[in-house]
Structures are given as structure tokens and as C-alpha cells.
Amino acid sequence: MTQETVTAESREAPREPQAAGGPRRAPRIALCAAAGLIMYLAFPPNVLGPDEGGATGIWPLAPVGVALLALALRGLRPWAGALGGLVCGLFFFVPVLPGLRPIGTDVWLGLSLTEALYFAPMGAAMAYVSKTRLWPLWVAGLWVAQELVRGRVPLGGFPWARLAFSQTDTPYTAFAALGGAPLVSFATALTGTLLAFAVLAAAAKGLRTAALAVAGALAVPLVGLGVPTGSGGTGGSGTAAGESATVAVIQGNVPRSGMDFLGQRQAVLNNHIARTRELAAQVKAGEVPQPDLVVWPENASDLDPYNDPEARALIDAVVKEVGAPVLVGALTSTPDGTMVENRGIAWDPETGPGEYYTKRHPVPFGEYIPFRGVLTKIISRLDRVPRDFARGTQDNTLVMDGVPVGDVICFEVAYDGIVRDAAEARILVVQTNNATYGHTSLPWQQLAMSRLRAVEHDRTVLVAATSGISAIVAPDGTLIDRSREFTPDVQVASVPLRTSVTISDRLGGLPEWLLALVGVAGVGLALTARRRASRTGPGEAA
Incomplete structure (x- = not known):
């Protein structure tokens, strides 16, 4: 091989940047950790505390965290990118999911690690596409792809702490x-x-390029501010004048927080009956x-009103007293008695219990045990x-x-x-029981999700929680x-009782798959470019 050939090959062959080397890798990993912590601060409750704006986090830190991770992974080999992504995920999910500690520290840390693992392939892909044109676009698509998979696999997924849920009341919300x-x-x-x-x-x-990039970064939230929301603003039919309803949300409270409240079933039911009687007296x-x-x-009555005559009589009496249909959250037995159903029951003051909805997505390890025969022998x-x-x-949808x-x-x-299925109705209800997770970040994060759903579907959202946080959320x-x-x-x-259909409603799940495909396409283009470079470089030199 001639000296000219060696020189040509060294000029044409793709080289990893020096930043990927060992001496400079440690600061990159530290930056990944910082990115995770900064993103965590974007989620509620914020540093001001629950009664001082705790319904939102420090939302601008979400894109800042993404920026730091992108900088940290820029030019790394995919395996190093995977490590950086995992570190970022750990420093994000561990502080964002401490509400699970009442169930067990092992559950909290185990789920945090599981969720962080999804950041590893995303980090590898981010590093791989970081040297291609339009890489900012590909990386944004990869983020959606990571959330798509994390929200589905395994056991139906756990789509908590998506970037979107940090943007409850921000310039990005209208998207x-x-x-x-x-x-x-x-x-x-x-x-x-x-x-x-x-x-x-x-x-x-x-x-000049930097200025254009900054302008682009600022343009994204500015476009969001310009997106019309509310009835008719995003393709809906609107709400006719005077179409509204007077609603009441009952928070009865529980005897005590944590897992122990589960043993106080009668007390929890009595609390909700008492508050409903209070409402009836006010009316x-x-x-x-x-x-x-x-x-x-949810769980306002853990006594099955179909099989417990006393519970049924108490509920029926208070519904008649308030003179309005009550959506009762109750646990009921299946006909064969082998399983439990988590139901929302439409209880009419004249006809009693009628239509009901049974929770379609029970919580793994909380409401059902996967691989029960094996795991219960290991974890008592x-x-x-x-x-x-x-x-x-x-x-x-219940009428x-x-x-x-x-x-x-x-x-x-x-x-x-x-x-999305529920949003076909005219008003949305979120029945929840946060007593186990009280005084943690989880109730605040759930409220943030409910607020985003209101904008997404142009619906009033009623959040009813046994111990808080209950809320009435306007369509905006x-x-x-x-x-x-x-x-x-x-x-x-x-x-208001909405009838509008937003563009998001019309498109359904299509945007998520298309945006994830953007990230996958970026990886494909990067792979094609690298293969082309490896084929043509030596050949041209020869």
C-alpha cells in the first residue's frame, strides 16, 4: 500500500471525535446526570411547595435538560451514548417517582431503574445520529419513540413523567x-x-448559525402560543349558548395516609357520605x-354495594338526599367471586345503580400480580x-x-x-385514590396530566380523589x-358541556407514530451514510 493510499484512507474514513475518548468521557457522564436532575425539576410540585404554585414545575428546565443530554452525547460511540442515557434516566426517574416509597423502597428504585433502561437505547441512537444533518429533528423524534415504547411495554407500559406532562400551563400546552x-x-x-x-x-x-438555531428554539414555543384552543379553535363544533352543568366533586378523605387506609373501608365510605350530606344541606x-x-x-366504597346491603342502603339514601346522579367509585366482586372490579357506577336517585365503567388498565403489582404463582412465593x-x-x-362513557x-x-x-375514548363524552372525569401516595409528588403530577388532557380534548375535567388532590379543570x-x-x-x-372535536381527537394516535418514525428515520439515514462512507472511502483512494 502506497503512502498516498494511506493518506487518502485516513482522510476519507469516518473518525470518532476525540471527545469520545476515555479522559473526557467522565465529564460527559456527569453532564448526563445533570440533565436528568434538571428535567426532574420541570415536573410538579415545584420548589415553591404545594401551596405556592405546586401544580406546576419549573417548566423551562425540560428543554434545558434535553439540550444538556444532547450536548453530552454528541459524537460518542453508541455504547457510550447508551451509558449516558441510562445515567440520565436514573437521575431523572429516581427523584421523579419517590411517591412509590410508601409501597416499598425496592418498588420505587426498581421501577425507576426499569424506566431508566428505556433511556439507554435512546441515548445510543442520539449519539449515533448526532453527526448527521438535521440531528436536532431526529433526536426530538427519538424522544417520542422512547415514550411510545415505554408507555406500552411491558405489561401495558408506564407512561408517567413524559416530557409533555411537565408542560401543563406553558407555551407548549396548546400543541x-x-x-x-x-x-x-x-x-x-x-x-x-x-x-x-x-x-x-x-x-x-x-x-450566524447559532443565532438562527436560537431563533428556531424560540420559534417553537411562540408557535405554541399562537395555536388556537378552546371550542371551535381546533376544528370543533363548539358549545351552544347556555349548555353547561353544575357539577360537584366530593373529597371525603381517609382515616390515615399510606397503605393502612385500606383497612378502613367503612370509615372511607362514611366520610364520602358525610360530605355528600353536607352538599345536600348547602343546596x-x-x-x-x-x-x-x-x-x-375511586375507592370511595371498598364495600361492594351489590353484595353488601348496608353499603348499598347508605349510598342509595345519600344519592336520593342530594337529588342528583352520583358517580360512585367502588370495588366489586366478579360474579364468580375470584376477582375484583374497580368500577365507576352511575347511581341514579330514582333507579339506583345503573351503567358502570370497569377500569381497563389495572396497575401491575398494585391491582394484580403478574406471574402470581411464582412471585408470591418469592415476595411475601x-x-x-x-x-x-x-x-x-x-x-x-356513561350517561x-x-x-x-x-x-x-x-x-x-x-x-x-x-x-381519548372517554373524551367522546361531553365532560371528563378522573376518579382516583391517592391516599397511599399522599404528600408526595404523584398527586401533583396526576393533576398536571389532567390539566393537559383538558386542553388536548377541549373538555372540562373533574378530578375526584379520596384524599386529594381533587380539582375542577376548565377546558383551557x-x-x-x-x-x-x-x-x-x-x-x-x-x-361548559363541550361537543367540540379537536384536531388531536381527529388524528388519534397517528401523530405519535409519525413523530416516532422521524427518530427511526434519522437512525436509518445515519446508518446509510456510515455504510456509504465505509464503502466509498477506500475505493476512491485506491
């Missing part, structure tokens, strides 16, 4: 009405990758208007779930006093498809009312 939560995540990530591109361009003294005294609909939370604590919860199959109500139970609010995502945790509360408000 939800166009492409749902996936488009919000994409827009947030794209801002971050464009910021990273600007930093790299400035470091290379490409000030009779003219202090509040007569509600058209009353909502109880799993015996606290003696019967698995059945998976519901019916539609989650109550002529009003279609879409019911979503607890962490189902994190699942796009389940909420603003809070009409919000409770404190572990405080009995009765919320009454007049809210």
Missing part, C-alpha cells in the same frame, strides 16, 4: 390540541436540541346551586393483593341525567387512548377549584 401529548413532548425536545445546536455552533464560531339552604352531577373518587408482601383485579372491556360523562380511573389518565386547562390533601372538601361549579 396538545393539535397532536396530543406526543406533539407536546416533541416540541419541548425540539427546543432543547436546537439550543444544543446553537451552543455547538457558537463554540465553532458560527455565530337546601341555598348556599350552592343544585348540582346536575356529583362525582365520588404481594399477598396484600389477595385477588387480582379484572380488566374492564366496556366503553368508558348521567342525559349528559354523556367520560370516566377515567386513576393512572389511566396517563394513557392517551383511554382518555386552568384550575377552577383545587383541594388540599387530606382535607375533606366539596367543590361546586358551573362548567
